[in-house]
Amino acid sequence: MSELTCESVCYGDVLHDVSLSLQRGKICALLGPSGAGKTTLLWVLAGLWPPGSGRVVRGTGNLGMVFQQPGLWDHLTVEQHLKIVGADRDRAEQAISTMKLTDLRRRRPGAMSGGERQRLSIARALAIDPAWLLLDEPMAHLDGPSRGDLFDLLRSALADSNAGVLIATHHADEAMRLADDIAILIDGHIVQHGPTEHVYHHPVNLAAALATGPAHLLDNQVVRPEQLTFTPDPAGDAVVQRCEFLGSGFMLRFGVANTVATARSTQAVSPGSRGRLTIVHDTTGHT
Numbered sequence: 226m227s228e229l230t231c232e233s234v235c236y237g238d239v240l241h242d243v244s245l246s247l248q249r250g251k252i253c254a255l256l257g258p259s260g261a262g263k264t265t266l267l268w269v270l271a272g273l274w275p276p277g278s279g280r281v282v283r284g285t286g287n288l289g290m291v292f293q294q295p296g297l298w299d300h301l302t303v304e305q306h307l308k309i310v311g312a313d314r315d316r317a318e319q320a321i322s323t324m325k326l327t328d329l330r331r332r333r334p335g336a337m338s339g340g341e342r343q344r345l346s347i348a349r350a351l352a353i354d355p356a357w358l359l360l361d362e363p364m365a366h367l368d369g370p371s372r373g374d375l376f377d378l379l380r381s382a383l384a385d386s387n388a389g390v391l392i393a394t395h396h397a398d399e400a401m402r403l404a405d406d407i408a409i410l411i412d413g414h415i416v417q418h419g420p421t422e423h424v425y426h427h428p429v430n431l432a433a434a435l436a437t438g439p440a441h442l443l444d445n446q447v448v449r450p451e452q453l454t455f456t457p458d459p460a461g462d463a464v465v466q467r468c469e470f471l472g473s474g475f476m477l478r479f480g481v482a483n484t485v486a487t488a489r490s491t492q493a494v495s496p497g498s499r500g501r502l503t504i505v506h507d508t509t510g511h512t
Contacts, residue, residue: 227284229357229389231270234279239265241413242279247389249284249356254400254421255393256436257410263393264293266410267359270391286356289388293362295346297334303345304330312352320352323382340371344378351382358388364399379403397437401425409436441486446504450476453488454503461500468494 229247234240239262247253255263268274270281271290297306303326307317321327324344334342343363350358363379364372380403383390394400400407401421408418417424417433428434434447441448455463455477463481468490475490481502488502 227389228282229270229284229288229391230282231266231276232280232282234266234269234276234281236262236265236269236274236277239413240269240276243410243413243415244279245270245391245408245415245418247357247391249389250387251406252383252390252392252404253406253408254404255391255408255410256395256397256400258395258436261410262413263395263410264361267361267391267393270357271359284356284389287353288357288359289350289353289355291343291346291350291358291360291363293365295334295342297342297345299334302331302333303348306345306349307352310349310353312349312354316352316354320348323351323385324348324378338371340367340375343367343375347379347382351386355386355388358383358386358390360390360392362393362395364394364396376402401437407437409433411436439487441484443481443484443486443502443504448486448504450487450489452505453486454505455479455488455490455494455500456503457494457498457500459499461502463500463502465494465496465498465500467496 227249232244234243243266255266257263269276271288301309303321307320321330324347326344326348329337329341347363364375367375376399383403392403404421406419407421407424409416411432417429425437428447431440431442431447434440439450463479465477466480467478469476475493477488477490477494479486479502486502
């Protein structure tokens with residue numbers, strides 16, 4: 226069996242009738258806000274917590290897990306962490322190299338930075354040659370260059386892995402850059418699951434759209450800022466509230482029809498300007 230599947234899983238008042246299937250060689254991002262149930266679902270899939278109802282069926286092979294906190298042993302070196310989980314020498318060396326820990330192989334966690342400790346946590350999971358790899362907000366406690374460096378290493382490591390990967394995060398941009406598929410978890414329910422581009426361009430509702438980026442309702446449609454164009458018109462019903470410089474252009478915030486909308490623009494527009502907003506339907510069918 227080449228899938229890790231949960232079927233109609235419930236867990237207390239946290240997960241409600243959740244069904245999800247992971248395939249070997251595919252990366253799925255579990256995307257949702259804090260408190261949505263992402264960590265609970267990963268723990269249930271890993272077998273650490275039994276579901277209250279429903280079932281989990283796991284294909285053959287090792288399962289690796291990376292927790293939000295690295296969970297390292299202070300008295301063990303990098304090499305010893307990989308040895309204690311049963312990694313053979315070749316796999317251990319590959320994981321150490323992949324996560325750029327070669328020069329730290331004899332160092333203990335207390336002498337490592339936060340980013341280095343998380344790289345060790347990921348290396349430990351990779352070293353057992355996992356068929357299934359579950360990652361719970363692996364970059365949650367990092368920021369700045371450390372976060373960017375770890376993201377690049379993780380993206381490369383996952384691309385080279387044949388594991389079925391589920392990575393929980395609330396960062397939409399990272400999810401979309403990493404994943405083949407996205408599953409959106411809100412209030413313990415999977416509200417949408419599918420290929421990343423499809424989920425972004427065809428959200429099932431506004432909540433699902435907001436999980437993957439800026440969006441709002443306009444004329445009873447869910448629209449993204451890049452789908453709106455602004456045409457100056459003194460009689461228009463859209464009023465510019467704010468104009469923000471983004472480097473590559475501008476983001477305009479409008480008050481329109483008792484709601485707020487945002488649109489991208491190549492030119493600055495003065496606050497207070499009036500105009501009309503048009504929803505663009507492109508040739509690829511995105512709306």
